[in-house]
Amino acid sequence: GQNIDQPTEMTATEGAIVQINCTYQTSGFNGLFWYQQHAGEAPTFLSYNVLDGLEEKGRFSSFLSRSKGYSYLLLKELQMKDSASYLCAVNNDYKLSFGAGTTVTVRA
Amino acid sequence: IAGITQAPTSQILAAGRRMTLRCTQDMRHNAMYWYRQDLGLGLRLIHYSNTAGTTGKGEVPDGYSVSRANTDDFPLTLASAVPSQTSVYFCASSPIGEFVNEQFFGPGTRLTVL
Numbered sequence: 001g002q003n004i005d006q007p008t009e010m011t012a013t014e015g016a017i018v019q020i021n022c023t024y025q026t027s028g029f030n031g032l033f034w035y036q037q038h039a040g041e042a043p044t045f046l047s048y049n050v051l052d053g054l055e056e057k058g059r060f061s062s063f064l065s066r067s068k069g070y071s072y073l074l075l076k077e078l079q080m081k082d083s084a085s086y087l088c089a090v091n092n093d094y095k096l097s098f099g100a101g102t103t104v105t106v107r108a
Numbered sequence: 109i110a111g112i113t114q115a116p117t118s119q120i121l122a123a124g125r126r127m128t129l130r131c132t133q134d135m136r137h138n139a140m141y142w143y144r145q146d147l148g149l150g151l152r153l154i155h156y157s158n159t160a161g162t163t164g165k166g167e168v169p170d171g172y173s174v175s176r177a178n179t180d181d182f183p184l185t186l187a188s189a190v191p192s193q194t195s196v197y198f199c200a201s202s203p204i205g206e207f208v209n210e211q212f213f214g215p216g217t218r219l220t221v222l
Contacts, residue, residue, distance in 0.1 A: 002167075033210065033211075041215070041216075042198060042213035042215050043213050044213070045210040045211075048208045087150065089151075091209070094139060094202065094204050095141075095153060095156060095166065096141075096151075096153070096211060097153070098143075098150040098151040098152070099150055100149060101150050
């Protein structure tokens with residue numbers, strides 16, 4: 001079975017940093033994706049980790065520890081447009097298993 | 109067409125009726141997927157296809173069927189809709205074989221079964 005956990009909601013102030021944690025227990029692992037989903041829209045790709053360590057992409061960074069079954073997404077210099085749901089997904093044989101998503105609200 | 113499209117955008121359907129949700133991509137991706145998204149449960153895989161002519165069952169396949177006659181199209185059929193199939197349905201495609209085989213999502217179909 002697949003078990004992927006992430007917090008339901010987080011709130012932060014514009015300009016701040018927020019870290020969204022994701023823990024997983026899955027039957028297989030070929031990498032971990034983070035997607036962003038604005039309300040009423042489709043998910044869009046943010047980052048991909050297959051090896052341990054940090055991947056940085058502008059204001060967004062993602063970290064993976066395969067031995068701990070743990071990842072986080074770091075959002076820096078938060079902007080109002082970053083208010084969205086962030087989905088953690090584990091890739092197993094080209095099929096994705098998603099967490100329920102973390103809704104991030106950015107306040108002025 | 110640019111990317112991946114779905115039709116209809118939304119639909120209200122009487123229970124017991126048959127419904128086909130359409131999905132078309134023009135990126136020549138070999139893999140395609142159907143998900144449903146329900147509040148608090150996240151995206152759950154219904155069916156998938158790794159290449160034209162093949163399909164497989166995902167996490168929640170019951171009550172749904174798919175076909176993959178060609179690379180571009182991947183329709184999802186509800187043979188006899190039930191209220192528990194009320195959901196937002198997303199189609200996705202992916203280039204299996206590339207290092208970052210991210211999935212690209214269509215805009216979604218919002219289905220209500222009464």
